[in-house]
Amino acid sequence: MILPQxxxxxxxxxxxxxxxxxxxxxxWKGFLSVERFKRRLPRGEYFPPFLYLSIxxxxxxxxxxxxxxxxxxxxxxxxxxxxxxxxxxxxxxAFFGILGGEPFMHPQLLELLAAHPDCYFQIFTNGQLITxxxxxxxxxxxxxxxxxSIEGRxxxxxxxxxxxxxxxxxxxxxxxxxxxxxxxxxxxSVCRTNIEDLLTESWLRELIDRGVHYAWYHGYRxxxxxxxxxxxLTPEQLVRVRRFVVEMRARVPIAIVDAYYDHDGRALCPMTxxxxxxxxxxxxxxxxxxxxxxxEDIHDPRGLYxxxxxxxxxxxxxxxxxxxxxxxxxxxxxxLVKEIVVKHGxxxxxxxxxxxxxxxxxxxxxxxxxxxxEVPEKHWMYRLAKKYWFHDFGAYRATAHDAEGKAAAxxxxxxxxxxxxxxxxxx
Numbered sequence: 001m002i003l004p005q006x007x008x009x010x011x012x013x014x015x016x017x018x019x020x021x022x023x024x025x026x027x028w029k030g031f032l033s034v035e036r037f038k039r040r041l042p043r044g045e046y047f048p049p050f051l052y053l054s055i056x057x058x059x060x061x062x063x064x065x066x067x068x069x070x071x072x073x074x075x076x077x078x079x080x081x082x083x084x085x086x087x088x089x090x091x092x093x094a095f096f097g098i099l100g101g102e103p104f105m106h107p108q109l110l111e112l113l114a115a116h117p118d119c120y121f122q123i124f125t126n127g128q129l130i131t132x133x134x135x136x137x138x139x140x141x142x143x144x145x146x147x148x149s150i151e152g153r154x155x156x157x158x159x160x161x162x163x164x165x166x167x168x169x170x171x172x173x174x175x176x177x178x179x180x181x182x183x184x185x186x187x188x189s190v191c192r193t194n195i196e197d198l199l200t201e202s203w204l205r206e207l208i209d210r211g212v213h214y215a216w217y218h219g220y221r222x223x224x225x226x227x228x229x230x231x232x233l234t235p236e237q238l239v240r241v242r243r244f245v246v247e248m249r250a251r252v253p254i255a256i257v258d259a260y261y262d263h264d265g266r267a268l269c270p271m272t273x274x275x276x277x278x279x280x281x282x283x284x285x286x287x288x289x290x291x292x293x294x295x296e297d298i299h300d301p302r303g304l305y306x307x308x309x310x311x312x313x314x315x316x317x318x319x320x321x322x323x324x325x326x327x328x329x330x331x332x333x334x335x336l337v338k339e340i341v342v343k344h345g346x347x348x349x350x351x352x353x354x355x356x357x358x359x360x361x362x363x364x365x366x367x368x369x370x371x372x373x374e375v376p377e378k379h380w381m382y383r384l385a386k387k388y389w390f391h392d393f394g395a396y397r398a399t400a401h402d403a404e405g406k407a408a409a410x411x412x413x414x415x416x417x418x419x420x421x422x423x424x425x426x427x
Contacts, residue, residue, distance in 0.1 A: 003381055005253035006213075013211050015181030017142035022183055025120035025143055029094035034389045036092040037275065041393060046318070047309050050276040051088055052097035054289065055081065055109070057281045057351065059101040061126055062162030063151070065231060067224030067290055068101055072351035074281040078108040078115075080298060084279065085116055087304040097122045098144075099289065101281065104129040113141050122147055124187065126161070127173030135180035147185040147216060148174050152194040160193065178211035185257070186212050190241050191220035191231035199244050204252050214255035217245055219368065223290045223330060225352060227362075235366050239373045250378040263386035265374035267326040267367075272318050273395045277308065284349040287317040290330055291337060292355045293346040313344045322395040327369030334362040 010019060033049035040047065056075035057068055076084075085096060096119060103109055103123050113121055120143050127148035130138075138144055150170055151160040157167040177184040186207055188198050197203065199217065207215060219241065222232045233241070242261060249256050259270055270276040271288040278286045284294035285308060295313040298304055308314060320336055321329035330337055338359050340346070348355040377383035 002250065002253050002379065006255060009208070009253060010183065010213055013178070013181065014183050014213065015139050015142070018139060018145075018181060018183050021117075021120060021143040022145070025094050025118060029118075030120070031389065033092050033094055034275075038393065041274075045309050046274045046315070047091055047305055048274055048276045049093060050095050050097065050270075051084075051093060051279065052099055052276055052289065053081070053084070053279045054099040054101065054281045055103055055112075056101045056106045058105050059126075060105065060128060060163075061102070061166065064160050064162070065220065065222055065224060065226065065228040067292065069351035070101060072281075074351060075106055076279075076281060076283055076298075078111055080283060081108075081112050082115055084298045084304050085112075085119065089116075089119065091305045094118065095120050095122070097124065097276075099124045102126055102129065104134070110134075110137055110141070113138070113144050117141070117143055119143060121145075122185075124149065125173075126166075126170055127177070128166075128169045130173035130176050132176050132180070135176040135182060138177070138182055139180045145183045145185060146173075146177050147187050148177070149187045149189070150174075150198070151189060151191075153197055156193050156197065160191075174210065174212070183213050184211070185214040185216060187216040187218070189220045190217050190233060190237075192233065192237070193231060195233070195237060195241075199241060201248060201252060204248055204254055204256075208252070208254050212254065214257060216257040217241055218259065221290060221328065221331060221367075222365070223358070223362070225354060225358060227358075232365065235370055235373075238366070238368060239370060239375070242368075242373075242375045246375050246378055249382050260368045261375075261386075262391040263377050263383045265376040266392070267369035267374075268392045268395070269321065269326070269328060272321045272326075272329070273391075273393045274318055275390070275393065277314060280349050282349060284347075285311070285314070286349060287314060288330075291317070292349045293337075293341045294349050295344050295346050313340070313346060316340050316344065318395065325367075325369055326392075326396055327367035330362075331365045331367040332369070333364065334359050335364075 037049040057070060057072040059070040098121050103125055123144055123146050125146055125148055151157055154167045158164055190199055219233050219238060220231050222229045245256050245258055260267060262268055278289045279298055280286055283298040285296045286294050296307045296311055300307040317340055320340060324336060325332045
């Protein structure tokens with residue numbers, strides 16, 4: 001009964017225009033985008049069906065462990081954004097993730113959304129700048145879903161996000177979205193300080209009562225200029241998150257997103273599979289948001305499609321990471337990231353100019369790949385959707401490590417004995 005309940009909630013609480021744009025632009029066109037991506041793979045032509053664009057650096061918060069240069073003034077102008085999206089649309093794309101910084105600080109965000117009524121946008125936001133007027137305009141345009149990040153209750157939110165009254169201000173923006181009839185989500189970067197409060201059924205039911213339509217849990221990643229290693233989840237906690245998501249999907253009438261596992265619970269990385277890449281706030285084309293190095297950018301006269309399709313830099317990242325890990329190559333094998341960056345002479349895309357020093361200072365850690373701890377999907381809908389439209393797309397056929405070999409390989413890398421996979425890396 002979960003699926004009918006979810007559908008009923010959406011029909012009762014979301015504006016018809018928002019529902020139609022979601023079903024057509026994201027649902028049907030998104031399906032076609034993935035099918036085109038799959039047809040290109042045998043020819044060795046990679047162009048991701050889902051693009052993520054950090055349209056600016058600037059943010060009104062100062063979150064712990066953030067890798068974005070939030071005090072910088074980098075932003076992609078509207079003309080460049082339109083050219084990028086138009087080029088992607090020519091090759092079948094219809095879905096775009098909009099990140100920052102804080103996207104609602106970009107003065108042309110709403111113009112961008114309105115310029116592409118045939119696309120669907122997921123806006124990653126802290127929600128504090130979404131006024132009633134802004135929410136009403138988003139409903140009028142109809143082609144976007146705000147994904148509002150909540151990192152804890154009152155005390156934890158202030159600590160995590162570096163400001164006061166963060167929780168209350170974020171909930172205010174969340175309520176504006178729901179009252180306007182927008183399809184609205186809540187994202188949480190799960191860490192040691194919020195796992196007990198937000199990784200619970202009671203929290204999901206609280207979100208349902210508020211009118212939230214979907215939730216997204218992802219593990220905190222200690223990267224950037226000031227990584228907070230004390231927040232990182234242990235391997236046991238990573239399994240706990242995965243198990244919780246699978247169980248709640250079969251029990252609670254709220255959609256729950258995850259981007260790092262297939263239908264059988266095997267870990268994957270969207271960058272390695274080629275299903276998504278990232279464009280930074282200066283227009284740099286990066287493998288993913290936390291790999292802040294690039295060779296190409298969106299201003300290349302060849303156009304976005306040809307630039308990304310022919311990128312040896314992106315190709316090496318996909319293939320080398322696919323040979324060595326099903327998890328996050330940045331966390332597990334920062335040495336491989338450095339190897340590729342040096343090989344291609346990739347530039348540091350940060351404003352701070354310290355990305356290589358940060359990479360060299362990293363100690364390998366576990367990410368979502370924990371062999372032997374796979375948790376398959378229980379609900380038929382998620383299992384079916386992932387089996388056909390969100391899996392590894394053959395990216396790991398040449399993976400060097402198997403479940404038994406991972407611990408030994410990583411322990412040799414660290415020059416330390418390992419009694420079990422969970423004791424090999426720092427956590």
